[in-house]
Amino acid sequence: MIFPDPKMNKHLEMLQHQFNSNIIMNWSNVHKSILMLFLTLGVHFVWIAWKFLIILEPRLWQWVNLPLLKTQVYLNIYTALLVSCLIIFCYFFQKKPWANNILPHFIIGFFVNLMLADGFSVGLYSPATIFAFVCISGLGLILFSRKFFYAQLSFALIVYFTLMYCTYHKLIPYAPLFSEHLLNHQPQYNLFWIVSMLYFIIPIFLTCFILCEILLSQWRHREALIKCLSQTDPLTNLYNRRFFNERLNVIQKNQSHYSIILMDIDHFKSINDQYGHHFGDEVLQRVAHLLSTQIRKTDIVARYGGEEFIIALPDTSLTVAQDIAERCRLIIQNEILETLEHKNIQFTASFGVAISIYETNISKVIHLADQALYHAKQRGRNQVQLYNERIKEFN
Incomplete structure (x- = not known):
């Protein structure tokens, strides 16, 4: 009432x-x-x-x-x-x-x-x-x-x-x-x-x-x-890895395909070392909030471990997933946080994107998104990379 x-x-x-x-x-x-x-x-x-x-x-x-x-x-x-x-x-x-x-x-x-x-x-x-x-x-x-x-x-x-x-x-x-x-x-x-x-x-x-x-x-x-x-990460209030995998299993059973975005904060260890773990936690919390503002109601975002975040986009093409990842990259790049010493800090993130088809092994899709993320880091970070090869079932 x-x-x-x-x-x-x-x-x-x-x-x-x-x-x-x-x-x-x-x-x-x-x-x-x-x-x-x-x-x-x-x-x-x-x-x-x-x-x-x-x-x-x-x-x-x-x-x-x-x-x-x-x-x-x-x-x-x-x-x-x-x-x-x-x-x-x-x-x-x-x-x-x-x-x-x-x-x-x-x-x-x-x-x-x-x-x-x-x-x-x-x-x-x-x-x-x-x-x-x-x-x-x-x-x-x-x-x-x-x-x-x-x-x-x-x-x-x-x-x-x-x-x-x-x-x-x-x-x-x-x-x-x-x-x-x-x-x-x-x-x-x-x-x-x-x-x-x-x-x-x-x-x-x-x-x-x-x-x-x-x-x-x-x-x-x-x-x-x-x-x-049991479902959420206590620091960021996003879904945790276990519950994300459970939701992804449901998506795979009900959808013909889905896209995965795997994201990693660039040089996060240096941020922790230079400004302290408290500020590192603040960065993680801010990134979690920014990602939540950019996804659709049907999408699922989770903290996947450490400074890694993952997004599942049901029934979404690789091109649309790339656009969403790019929006997330830009909003993170433009974010400014103030340290305890009143110093303004900016940070960036790298993204890897992969797509699945019906009955594709979930761990395979995430692995391919991780490979795309690795390429993004190898090519200078603060960018989105796609995995374009056709995904096949593991033998």
Whole structure:
């Protein structure tokens, strides 16, 4: 979205950059634990709101264990205060070396026990409990290392199956928060029970959906950055040699012929020796920019190694390729760079051009362009030379 106010656009760009770069997966375990505590706090606010609604509506008292519900309201409030204190504690000690090793185990164990207690109170087989267990397990697997997560999951499963065993053998009540009248009369047909399940499920679903969407978006952004880094030369931001060869393979499969321009900066070693590698890098960057301004959208330019650059021109005759190379030569020749000593420096480049036909070996075409480049250097540099012989397949 583009706004007329440039400041607003800049602010949105900064937010987008922060969103893409501040990947949750790269957070420390303490910061991830703080995120889990905020989720715990949100769950307790949901619980408190649901229980207050029931207390204020006498018509609903018949469906719940009212004394237990009132007791749990105070318990939820105290727990929310405890969670808030834990958030402050974690934030205060987030940079301590011991915090990343100790606090996450305690916080996640605390979170798991609270979720198990809540699940038990509304029923271990209820849709809300099962849905929460699945979503939280998936989120935990994404956020934390497998070794750390599986230890917590194993503990949770042991407790969960123990509670199932105890409720099955009637050692403890099933879903003590609801009344026996509700549980004994097909709760799936009771509107209060259905709405309560949806009330618990929807916030969990939305929270997990938003977090997963953020993580997936940031993963895609990171993958795009990795892909870009694997394809480009870090100094010049042109394609690197490996990716250029991949693109050239695609061109050869889809085109009847293509031209190759191989370019080398003249006396580049002398430039490095005389003015330093920093200035040499500046020359390379400037040449890369100049070449990019002279090629067509269908052409591909890459840094081929050292001071060598290469251009692939799909479906282009030798004459047209020569014209493009000549334009590149002239614009480089006329470029002026200022050294750190405020001295204006001009430099030149030599070009070799070769053409391919369908199914010609790629390395052969590049080799012929390299031979043409060699002739350009032998004849005085700062010129374009063509390789005019017909190219044949290697035997």
